[in-house]
Amino acid sequence: MTETTDAKPEVNSKDKPDASKDKSEGTSQARKFTYYIFLAVLCLWLYTLWTDRMTPMTDEGRVNGQIVRITPQISGPISQVLVTDNTEVDRGQPLVVIEKHPFELNVKAAKLALQQTTQSFHADSAAIDAAKATEVAARVKVDNARQHFERYQELAKSGLVSQADLDDSAASLETAQANLNQATAALEKAKQELGPQTENNPQIQSALNKLEQALLDLSYTDINAPGKGVITNMNLAAGNYASNGQPLMTFVNNQHLWVTAMVTENSLAHLKKGIPVKLVFDAYPGQIFTGEVTTIGWGSSGNGGLQVDNSNGLLNSPTSSPDAQRFPVNVKLDPLPEGVDLRYSGRVTVSFYPGESYIGERLLDVWTWIWSYLTYVS
Template sequence: MADEHSTELKKEEVSTTQKARSVTYIIFLGVLLLWLYTLWADRVTPMTEHARVNTNVIRIAPEVSGPIAAVNIRNNASVTFGQSLLTIDKQPFELAVKATKLALLQAGQSYQADSAAINVAKANEVAARVKLNNVKRHVARNRVLVEKGTISQAAMDDSLADLQSAQANLDQAVSALDKAKQEFGPRDIKNPEIQAALNKQEQALLDLNHTELKAPGEGVITNMDVSVGDYAAAGQPLLTFVSSHGFWLTAMVRENSLMHLKAEDPVKIVFDSYPGEVFKGKVASIGWGSSGNGSLTVSNATGMFDSPTSSVKAQRFPVNIEFVDLPSDLTLRYSGRAVVAFYPDESYLGERLLDVWIWAWSYLSYVS
């Protein structure tokens, strides 16, 4: 009886050992298959967590110096194109304009000419030129956004119409100024003293116009830390403007995942603030340079994105992504985090597995 019991125990031990060995083999096999899958998927269906929402961010700096007389907006306030943001004390600049008008009058009287018409025509011409320059900047920004598909052609057409109107106003103002100069007399208008007075008047009028800081587009003013009485120095940023239109994603993708990626490839996007929701996009462009290691920021030395790697691994390169059919009630914020899955049409099975991953990640990223 004892021998039989001992034999059964040995059989059980052998069976247990075999089961443990089988489980170990299965685990090792599963890990091996998972590792092989990740290597394969990293090539044919890459996915990255290093993605941030981008838009136009402009540091607004005055072109003249002086104390701030009025602040017309609040921090994080929405603004429209051309809206007044703050005003620098105008009094010194208004006095400068009056001084140049008197100088022109004095120069004109030296030649028995009336400079009043030129004063008015010159002021109108400078104002029209400033407005045209502002509209040109707005059109240039919109042209980039149209090429990326982030604003409609109708919005671009409106900008071009504003540009044509501003150009027409400037042409009319220049014609009026030329007429006033002709009435001033060909001999007198060519006089160096009069020309010097006219140049000083134009600069004084430009400086007066620059005392009003205006919004460069539709968006939000943020990180505002100014108040009435603060001194504004020319060229020193006072406000940060974040455009509320033309959002795109910048995803930092490992270089060994770029093999099959190309422009127009579809992508799926997950935002931390929208758990369980998956949004669509497409690849707009793939960067040709990356700078060092760090976060998703721009290197001051090279002007390129820093790659978010912390050790000697595969470098990451920026991939710009356009959104496709985003819901109108979706709220995006500059530098918001996103997870991006790429679909380069290399493997049907891989893309279906990626669908499962991105769906699961839409929940996991929210709680992580």
């Protein structure tokens, strides 16, 4: 009888150390790879901290401009609407007409009252009626020209309006003022022709004041554009009622737009007036525009901003939000290429070049270029 034994495979004692060695090497490589990731993240974090101070960049930018809420100075039904929503207008262009008839009746009544008053002194009121109407019309034009000049003057202080535009506005104001002076002189001459006993008579002065108010109210029935720009946010039709002090539409001065970028505090360290910037508008992806800083805001609201406790008059400590506070930085745009039409509140990415690091600014050029193409999908 033959004995059989199961044959067991021969185990090589060298296999176990090799497997253990391979596993150890794999763990070591994974650990190294993890270290490299942490090192790359740390370097990127340090780079962002450095660039936030030396070469700031923010996508919290908006196209800014003058906004005028067009509000009637009298109340009455609207008889005509002469523009449509989102249309361009010129300065002085008629927009809306309020029903004139009630105000024309008031003017006639005021003229009759003046005529009755002057007849008691055996004087003719026709000349003074005409002179007063001319003087009121001239005063309205002066008021409009002054408002236009003051708006441009404020923009010129920030460098957002050219000196030539400001000079044109000032010339228009001077012309309107000269016409008013001439009309006032004609009115004074007409008063003197009433005679020395009637020129300063309280009854006549009262009648003249009522006539002036009636003429002013009549002039307010015509609502005109305050400048060259765009009318928007309008939903009017003939028959709607216009109320004194209630806005009817919004005027946007699209001739003088600028960019307001909201910049974090730690990015303001090297920003100052006049430094160049590059801009990327969401409306024009793939294109880069240029400009320069004009003003830097001295205050900000929201995100834990300073607030007064009404109960004790003290400032509340702004500790509710860990996010960085942002301050407005205004940017004047360089002349835009033909065909580029910006819209109020359009989104803008702004890159600042304060001249603190040549290498940093070249890297910022790359980031700005990349971002200009990312706006295709934003």
